[in-house]
Amino acid sequence: MEDGTFEFPSNCADTVDYDARQWDTREDCEVRQILDRIADKWSLLAIALLDRRTMRFTELSREIDGISQRMLTKTLRHLERDGLVRRTVHPVVPPRVDYELTPLGVTLHATIQSLVTWTEQHQAEIAAARSGYDSRADAMQDLDGVVR
Numbered sequence: 001m002e003d004g005t006f007e008f009p010s011n012c013a014d015t016v017d018y019d020a021r022q023w024d025t026r027e028d029c030e031v032r033q034i035l036d037r038i039a040d041k042w043s044l045l046a047i048a049l050l051d052r053r054t055m056r057f058t059e060l061s062r063e064i065d066g067i068s069q070r071m072l073t074k075t076l077r078h079l080e081r082d083g084l085v086r087r088t089v090h091p092v093v094p095p096r097v098d099y100e101l102t103p104l105g106v107t108l109h110a111t112i113q114s115l116v117t118w119t120e121q122h123q124a125e126i127a128a129a130r131s132g133y134d135s136r137a138d139a140m141q142d143l144d145g146v147v148r
Contacts, residue, residue, distance in 0.1 A: 034082070037078055037079075037082060038082075038084070038108060040075075042064065042067055042071060042072070042075040043075055043078070043079060044112060045063075045064045045067075046060060046064065046072075046075055046076065046079060046085070046099075047079070047084065047085075047101065047105060047108060047109050047112060048109065048112060048113075048116075049063050049064070050085065050099060050100055050101045050105070050109075051101065051106075051109050053100070054088075054098045054099065054100040055098070055099055055100075056096065056097065056098055056099070057072070057073075057076075057097055057099070060072060060076075060099065076099060079105070083102055083104050083105075084101065084102060084104055084105035084108060085099055085100070085101060085102065085105055086099070086100050086101070086102050087099055088100070
C-alpha cells in the first residue's frame with residue numbers, strides 16, 4: 001500500500017454542506033489525495049489522450065511533451081491503481097503493453113473535458129487579468145524596488 005493511503009476510504013464527503021477545508025482536516029479522508037493525483041498535469045494529459053482509444057506506452061511518451069519514461073510509468077501505475085486506466089500486457093516478443101481508460105476513467109474524462117471547455121471560454125479574461133496583475137506588480141516594484 002502506498003504511504004499516506006488508507007486501506008478503506010471513509011465517507012468524508014458531505015455533498016450538502018460543501019467545505020473544501022475538510023480535505024486538510026479530516027485525517028481519514030482521501031479526497032485531497034485523489035484530487036492531487038488526478039489533477040496533476042501528467043495524469044490529465046494521459047487521461048485526455050486515452051479518451052476513446054487504446055495507446056501503447058511509446059505512443060503516450062511521444063504525445064506527452066516533456067514527460068520522462070520514469071514519470072510516465074509512475075503516472076500510469078497510479079492511474080491503474082486508482083481504477084482509471086487498464087493495462088494489458090500481450091505475450092509477444094518484444095513485449096507489447098496497451099493502456100486504455102476504464103469505465104470509471106471515462107467518467108473522469110468527461111469532467112476534465114468540462115474544465116478544458118471552461119478554460120477555453122475564459123482564456124482571454126484570464127490573460128487580461130494576468131496582464132493587469134503584472135502591470136500593477138511592475139508599478140509597485142518601480143515605486144519601492146521590492147518584488148512582491
